[in-house]
Amino acid sequence: MRMKASSNSFRNNHSSSFRDPSGYVFVDNNVLKRAVLPKYFRQYNALKASGFYKKVIKHSLLIPHNESKTTKDSIELIPEEIPFITYPYEWSFSQLKDAALHTLKLQNYAVSNGFILKDATAFNIAFHRGNPIFIDTLSFDFYSSDSPWKAFKMFVQHFLSPLVLAHYHGPTILKLLQTHIDGIPLSLTTSLLPRKSKLNPTILTNIHLLAKAERKYKNQTDKKTKEIKVKKERHLNHLDALYSFIQGLNVNQKTEWGNYYENIHYDDTALDFKKNQISEWISYLDLKTVVDIGGNDGTMVRSFSHDLDFAIVGDIDENAVDLNYQKIKEQKDANIIPVLLDILQPTPALGFDNKERFSIINRLNKFKPDLTLALALIHHISLGGNVPFLKIAEFFARFSNYLIIEFPNRNDDMVQLLLNQKRDFKNHFDFYSDENFERDFGVFFEIEKRVAIPKSNRILYQMKTI
Amino acid sequence: MIVLYFDPGLGAMLVQALIAAAASVIVFSKNVKAKIQNFFSNKKRGKPHQDSININEDESKF
Known part of the structure; x- marks a missing residue:
């Protein structure tokens, strides 16, 4: 200990x-x-007395x-209470990028005011009211003249490396943060980066050279780091250069679901009907908190979010989560939080004793939303993931008292596609029908409303846990 | 200064001193470039204000 x-x-x-x-x-x-x-106490009192806390909060x-x-x-x-915490491996590229910029901004401000960030883990950032915010109040120490930033390597492993990796390999690689909660090791980053990345002076020095030096001096524990000096002006310039570089970073990846609502041949009448029906049920039942599982870019939630206190919008697709985050920023949606969520493989509990970082299921159970939304999702879990209806019903029944779920029948285009992909095993999925769905969900829920969505092969249900 | 609870890395410290020196050159050239661009560009058609690392003390988000 x-x-x-x-x-x-x-x-x-x-x-x-x-x-x-x-x-x-x-x-x-x-x-x-x-x-x-x-x-x-000495640091805390100085941070308070100097007005630093007041200023960074302001x-x-x-x-x-x-x-x-x-x-x-x-x-x-x-x-101040943050309604729902998401972890770095549940963030989209832009979220990690904004969290990195926020950390640099805070370090820059701290050094300019006689303090320093003593650590730079991505877990010190949370998303609150649509923006990143630093949550570790005790992460500051005194800045002693010309001392280097001891958390620099930590910053590179938690922020710069994953961002640069995503720039070259797409956003899926950000999931590496889940298996490396102390940041991606420098040696792994350099081995994954293409050779051409060495042509970029920022990547060459801040990642490749850093990795090389770390390898070289790994066992020299007798040398004191105190002897190393970095002039304050240079220190601030380094932060500024990193800030500009990260600001210009993008991720090259075509979207699969990111523009779902533009791509899909979903009839406008059906979509509007769905929006209005859900909105009506929510307002009638006076539901204030929602988790939308498979909520894409948040379009659905956004249509009634003015009536809600808080909405968690999960999606499996990084681009959809990113798009949602961009919209949250643009439209200042303070009560929506995006989260990368694969329902067939939800974020597990991690860290020491599996208790350092909570699973998404644990966090959702604690948050206990009034409503779970599962639209255009059941066929992906049932047919795509082979999960029986009864198991899905049991799973959804744990989150909230109310469930609004959409069931596409066998004539739906996507259901047809998923069934045809089963080829020889197609008959194994004969159970996929609204009768069986209602029977199995009826074990855990009372089906209160059942409405066919016009101009579609889909049914919308409102259910309450028994 | 309180004791760190992680190893900052000697190599990382040494390299940081080098990068910080190099970064000063980059930032200096960036500033010169920005000044030249500002001089030649029409202010009305200029790029929208890009977020900077520096906090404007007069500006508060509240």
């Missing part, structure tokens, strides 16, 4: 908070709080907090 505190302090400790000895996060009567330990760089209790052993803070 790295923390010098009595084992008592760990009793209510949040299971993802143990790495940094400056303090820890804990849950007290369902309220998330942060304890500052005496070891960090500029929306750091999550606001209130001091709730002060004793000689700890200072207790209550940070």
Whole structure:
């Protein structure tokens, strides 16, 4: 255990908070709080007295907090609540890019004000009210004159490397962050990058050269890093150069589902009917929180989001998630959060004891939305993933009291395609019918409404858990 | 300064000093380029303001 505190302090400790000895996060009567330990009092008091906290909060760089209790052993803070946390491996390219820029901006501001970011993990960023925000209030330390940024390697592994990899290989590679929660190792990044990447001076120096130096000096633990100096002006220029480079980075990938609503031959009447019907049910039942599983770019949720408090929009496609994020930024949709979500392979629990980062199922269960939306999805799970109706019903019944689900029958184009792809095993899927669907979902739900969507081969259901 | 809970990497520190020096040249040339572009470009048709790493102290998002 790295923390010098009595084992008592760990009793209510949040299971993802143990790495940094400056303090820890804990849950007290369902309220998330942060304890500052005496070891960090000097920094904390300076950050407060200098007005630095006030300024970074004012500029929306750091999550606001209130001091709730002060004793000689700890200072207790209550940070502003973030409704739903998504992890870096559930972000789209633009989200990771904005999180990287946000981190650099904060480091630049800190150094200019006599402080420094002592770590640069992507888990210190959350998306809140449509924008990235830094959530680790205790990540600052004093900037001592001309000292280098000790979290630089961490920044490269958590942000620069995955972004550059996605630039060359497409956004799917960002999932590497799931298997490397401490950032992508430099050696792995360099082995995956094409040779031509060395022609770019920023990638050559900040990744390739860095990896080489790390390999060379890996075992020289006797040398003191204190002797290394980086002039403040150069330090700030380095941050500026990284900022400009990342700002200009893009990801080359054609969209598969990203412009779903433009590509699909979905009749406008059917789509409008669906929007109006769902909106009517939501307002009648007075539902305020929603998780849309397979919500594409958020088009559906956006049509009634003004009536909601909060909506989580998941999708399997990186481009759809990215498009949703872009729309959230453009339209200032403060109550929508995008999340990359493959329902056949949901984000698992990760880290030490599998408790450091929660699974998406765990987070959704805790959030407990009023409604689960599953539109144009069941055939992908049932026919694409071979999951029986009963299992799907049991799965959906765990999230929320209400479920609005769309069932495309066997005449639907997509269902036809999925069935034909089964070739010789097509007969194995004879069970796929609305009768069987209703029978199996009826085990876990009471089917309250059943409406055929006009000009389509689809049925819309409103269900309530039994 | 408090003790770090991770290894910053000696190689990373050494390279950082080099990159930071090189970055100063890049940033300097970028600024010169921007000034030249500004000089020749029609302000009305100029590029939309790009987000910068620097915080404008007078500007608050609230």
